[in-house]
Every structure is written in C-alpha cells, then in structure tokens.
Amino acid sequence: MATNGHTNGTRPKTGIKVVIVGAGFGGLGAAVECHRQGHDVVVYEQFPEIKPLGDIISFGPNAGRIFYRWSGGKVADAMRPLAIDLSTYGFNIHKYDTGEIVINQPTPEYAIDAPNFNGHRGELHEVVYNYAKDDLKIPIHLGKKVLSYDEDDKQATITFDNGEKVSGDVVIASDGVRSRARKSVLGHDDKPKSSGYAIWRSWFSNKDMIEDPETKHFCTNGDTFNGWIGPDMHFLFTTIKNGSDCSWVLTHRDEHDIDESWSFPGKLSEVKEALKDWDPLCTRIISKTPEENLVDWKLVYRDPLPTWVSPAGRILLLGDSAHPFLPTSAQGAAQAVEDGVSIAVCLRRGGKDNLPTAVRAHEKIRYERVRQIQKTGETTREMWHKTDWSKVKDSPESIQLPRPSWIMDFDTEKNAEETYDQAVKEVLAKQQ
DSSP states (O other), rough: OOOTTOOOOOOOOOOOOOEEESHHHHHHHHHHHHEEETOOEEEEEESSSSSOOOOOEOOHHHHHHHHHHHGHHHHHHHHHHGGGOOOTTOOEEETTTTTTEEEEEOOOOOOSSSOOOOHHHHHHHHHHIIIIIIIIOOEOOOOEEEEEEOOSSSSSEETTTSSSSSSSEEEEEOOOOOTHHHHHHSSOOOOOOEEEEEEEEEEEESSHHHHHHGGGGGSSOOOOEEEEEEETEEEEEEETTTTTEEEEEEEEEEOOOOSSOOOOEEHHHHHHHTTHHHHHHHHHHHHOOOGGGGGEEEEEOOOOSSSSOOOOEEEEOOOOGGGGGGGGSSSSHHHHHHHHHHHHHHHHOOOOOGHHHHHHHHHHHHHHHHHHHHHHHHHHHHHHHHHOOOHHOOOGGGGGGOOOOHHOOOOOHHHHHHHHHHHHHHHHHHHH
C-alpha cells in the first residue's frame, strides 16, 4: 500500500492498543486513522447518546482529503450533499452600516480528492460516527465519564466515574478544552481566560425568511454566504441545502463574567441592540430567528501549552484539549482531524517498543503548524474589526477571508511519513 494512504486498505496489525477519550471529530478521526494504520483502537465518550446538535462547521480541503481517503470517497460522498455549495455564489463581504457589497470573493475550485465541507456540525458528525461504528466496527462506548488519567512506563490508564479502569499502550485525550488529561500533561490545573469576545449563533429553517420579500432571495437562489464587517463585530450569514436552512454567527464584545457558563441561551433583544447602527438587513435576518434556537457562546482561550505529551509519553492531548481555536480561523475541527492522522502514522512508524518517542515525534511534527494556524483566528478577526475603509476602497481584496495554500493544500499523512525520521532524531537529541 502506498505510504500516502490514497486507498482505504488497513495496514498489518501493529499490536498497539490505542484508547481514545472523546467521540467528537478529533477523537473519531484519530480512531479511523489508527484503524487504517493497523492499531487496535477503542473510543470512550461521556455523553450517553450522540445527537445531531450544533450549527455550522468548516472543513477546508486539508481535512477534506482525509475524509476522501476513507473507503475510496464513500465518506466524502455522504458529506457532500450536507455541505454548502458556493461554487457560483461565492462570499459577499458587506460594509457594516451601508450594506454595500464591497467585494465578492469567489469560491476556489477544489480537487475532487480534496473537497471543502461547510455544513451542520451534527449532520456531518453523524456521517463520521456511523462510518467508524458501523462500517469499521470500531468499539465506541457511550456514557463513560473519565475522572482521571494515569500512566507508567508501560501503559496509560483512564478511570471512569464508576471506578472502572481501562488501560492501553497510549491514551489520546480528545475530550475538549476542559479535559482532565491537561493536568496529567501539565502537572497542574490551568484556568480558562476570556478572549474578550463571544458569539451569538443560530440555525433555523427558512420559513419566515421566504415569507419576507426582502429576505426571500437568500433562500430561493441556492446556497448563499454573506458577511458584514464593522467595528469590533462581524456578522456571517449563510443558507444551505439549496436555501432550506439558515445559519448565522455574530462575533461581539463579551460583557459577561468569565465564571459564567461558556454557553447559555441568547437574547434576540441583545443581538438587535448590538446591530442597531448596522445595515437594517442584518436586523431583518435576526428577526426571523426563533429565540429558542439562539445561543450565546463565550470565546475563551488557554495559554499555548509547552507540550501536549505527558511525562512518560503515554498520554497525548489532541484537538481542542491541546489547542483550542477561535472560530475565525475556520480550522479548529480540521486541525483536530489532522492530529489524528499524524499520531496514527507516528505510532506505526515507531512500533510498540518505541511509543513514547513516537508520540513526541508527532508533537514535533504538528506543533509549529498548529501554532501558526491558531494565530490566523486573531489576525482575521482584527482585520475585519479594525478595517480602514479608506484603504479598502482602493484595495477591496484586502478584506477577503484568507485561504492560504500552506493551510489548504497540506497533506498531513504525506507530511507525517516524510518528516517522521527527522522528528525522532530531534526528540532523541533533546533527551540526551
């Protein structure tokens, strides 16, 4: 089989047992990739059932090529009808107060083996979950809350709230920013900090949009994507599934205390007040939103971690538990899936006798790329929130959503295969 994994055939069994905590995109992605690389894998998730909840999520072609490799395009084919098709519409960027379309950013043409998916988080997740559980028969145990992570030189162990323990050669903690594994890796508890921003977000049907002549066009011309950018806020609105579903996200200054819940019901009155000086069309869209579908989500962040790997090298943080992203990066979930590809390759290359070194090599391969992409979340937000409109008049392309090739064209599996040996040399040199 080719080292870049263009087929779905799994490699010979490695004898490595990988325990994964968390059945989100990162955990499931790691599970599928570990299965492909020949490892024995089992997943534990604290929620008692998987529900198709949430709103919009983005996977650039750097993640799309990973999904495409699963069963020769089968998973990508299932995701495609659930995703936005902006091939003709593009992305309209509006000035916040006048509503003027400053520029239409065309949608890039993506290769069939590196598709781009923007769709409902729950629906896309359901495709991946069912593929891992039903097609690959990966054991996924729900209702399993992990209380602690432990390790020695031979294995890592998780303990559930009922006292049950499970051990593996490696434990991958993909259970989010509140993961208890962070303490095992860092040696102390780290507290979340406010980013100074929060997002109102919603997903709802097009029923009321279609009944209003001023908003009807968003839902009767296929999928659409529009953004209004202004001082300290930006409003992104999209219609999906040929205009049948609507979704919007409004990033705004956070006025709630950090000790409050990170996510709580939103109030339409607060959203309308925030937009009172903006293009009236924004408020008109907001007014179609059922308040019960509105969420106010605090954008917290963690200081960059010095390492994602525990002292004995048997516990690894993956995805949000290692590196939470701001939504403006549009890469958080994609980077979690990339993590899963990389660690699966590194474990196979290292073999069962060299797992701690292989885990650290994975971190060496991934760390700088992830750190650089994390920065894009802040730079894009600042570009939009501090727009100099006099300069935009001369250079409207300056406010386009960045889609750099070094992010989008990246092949994680190929990169891990090609850089593994050098990463191991650097890891071993550091230990001497």
